[in-house]
Amino acid sequence: MTQVVEKGRERSVVVGKVGLTTNYAVAHAVKDVDVDVVAAYPITPQTTIIERLAEYVANGELDAEFIPVESEHSALSAAVGASAAGARVFTATSAQGLELMHEILHIASGLRLPIVMAVPGRALSAPISIHGDYQDLMNVRDTGWIIYIASTAQEAYDTVIEAFRVAEDPRVLLPVIVSYDGFLMSHTTEPVEVYDVKAVREFTPRRHGARPLLNPERPVTMGALATPDWYYEIKYQAINALKASRSVIDEVDSEFNRRFGRSYGAVEGFMLDDADYILVTYGGAATWNALEAAKEARGRGLRAGVLRIRLFRPFPTNDLVKKLADAKAVAVVDRAIAPGSPVEGPVFKDVYIALREYGVDKPVISVIHGISQRTMYVRDFYELYYKLKDIASTGNVPRESLYMGLR
Amino acid sequence: MSELRSWTQIPIGGYITEPQNSVKNKTGSWRTQRPVIDQDACTRCRICWLYCPEPAILELNKPYVTKGGRKYNLTFEINYDYCKGCGICANECPVKAIKMVPEVV
Known part of the structure; x- marks a missing residue:
């Protein structure tokens, strides 16, 4: 049942309202933006995102490479490699998994790779906890990623779509985390309006030529040693890009409103x-x-x-x-x-x-x-x-x- | 990258987009000791040339006559733009013709 709804200044296509947990809403958004590579390792409470994405890939709904890695360190490393080669990449994790990724988080932002990652927040061990809070997210605050924290399944769905658009913008080129409550949101079913795939893909166009890519025809080196004469300047580029990303984040949120009839603002x-x-x-x-x-x-x-x-x-x-x-x-x-x-x-x-x-x-x-x-x-x-x-x-x-x- | 550029002038993420540009990066400034070849003692055996990891030993078609009157068609010299002063050449030289001399600013 396709229902055309007039919202905001442009017409947007809402395919329907479905019951989705925030994790499933995130997986749905990832499918709708047509990612090329998913590299992830399951961890509670993130697991159902990855399960759903694996289903999408297995049944042909999503044409992507699904890399079942052996750890979160490898998950983000594979994401870094795929993104460096120009793929649209998604990963997700929580808690200890995010901690295990930690050193690669800095590499993803330093190399300016537009990876999008979902983080349903979870408490850190010890004592062992699988339950929700935001300790994991706060521990990666200073890794140079753009970080959104969503408050509803709908917002998480919308924010993942916005996140790809922001991350890949040539004025930004930074990785993005979309976080939300572990369990209280990740596993709670809410009504979510999902959009026509065509409209979502129009909103998140592939930006060919926006950045140098790994390509044997035109060799580039990424992640080379920077001596003390160079490190500071290269790092500052990413720091400045994060500050400057704010105007793009606002612009994308406004345009999202025009297309889909929703916007959230920064606060x-x-x-x-x-x-x-x-x-x-x-x-x-x-x-x-x-x-x-x-x-x-x-x-x-x-x-x-x-x-x-x-x-x-x-x-x-x-x-x-x-x-x-x-x-x-x-x-x-x-x-x-x-x-x-x-x-x-x-x-x-x-x-x-x-x-x-x-x-x-x-x-x-x-x-x-x-x-x-x-x-x-x-x-x-x-x-x-x-x-x-x-x-x-x-x-x-x-x-x-x-x-x-x-x- | 011979001159120190500002953050706005460096390729995004410090990518190296130009193959083989490492030759522009003169790494000799790292050196604390410089190898000096005694051309009269050197037997042109090429051991230093073979062992230099950089490689910063130059084999030149430059004739040389030793004080003892021996004539060589070749001369080995150090490329100080890239020599990092590791001392392997001095260590390996079978006739001890290479000395490591402290760099003085």
Whole structure:
């Protein structure tokens, strides 16, 4: 059943609404953009993406090379090689798998290879956990990849399509991670509107000639030794490309809106216009539970709001500062820990620095929650809003992270 | 890459897009000691030429007459643009005709 829907300024083709877990939504997007190579090793909670892609390849729905490698280190290494030769490449992993990839993450960004990777976030061992948080993602924050954190299956589907377009843009040429909640999203079925394959492929055209490729006819060397006279300059190219990618990310998001009728921005605000107390979140569960709490708090007369960070790298400093400038107090909810830091919320540190850099001096507190999928109750967030109210009125700002849900 | 270019002037990702451009990269600056050949002691045996990993030993069609009156049609010289001063030639020379001399700035 093909249904043509008029949305935004252009007509977009929505093939239908289907029930998909976020992992299946990601696999669907990867099929729709017609990748050439999938190199991956299964790990919970990423496995069902790879299983679904293997099915697509086996039954002929996706014409791609599926490389069943022996580890994540090899998965990303194979992805690097294929991308260097010009293939459109996808991989996915979580937790220990992402850690095992770590050194190749730096190589992918340093060599400017537009690989797209899905990372349903998971806690790191030890003790062994298969459950969700974002410790794995935070540990790869400084590897030079563009990082999105999606909050719904629909958004993950849309973001994977956007990610290929952004990564392969000649002005960017960087690898992209699309992350989301392990289990709470990766294994939760939601309605997802999927698009006509033709429209998706028009949106993600092959860009021949955008970068030098491995080709025996025209030899190039990639990854040669750079002596101290050269390393700094070559590394800075990639650092600058990540900063500069922001304008392309915005452009692609706007064009996605014109074609498909959806856009997400770098940050997403809920009830922020007059909000005094704001929870800053990322991912699905933290955001939607915080939003429920905000609605309840509003029902009792407290001006509560939620600011979700969707684009994590490059960090949307400007957008965030604008949205938070008029708040009375802010809490940053981290589902990851930066052990031994002055304050232990990794994203808190970014938010705090962003505000202080722009001269916004508001009480900002760090909250740790949802570690290894410790349940984040709506009432926890509701209590947080009242805690922010107390902090704003007393001026008594905690100097350490608040560990919620900890016995 | 003989002159030090800025980050905007280097190919993306530091790719080397021009084959054999390593000859432009004069690696001799790494050297802390330089080999010096005593042309009178050298027997033109080619051992240094054979062992040099770079290779930075030049075999030149340049006649040479030793102090003892012996005539050679060949002369071996060091290409200091690429010699990294590893000292293998000096170590291998069967007549100890090559000395390693500290580089002084």
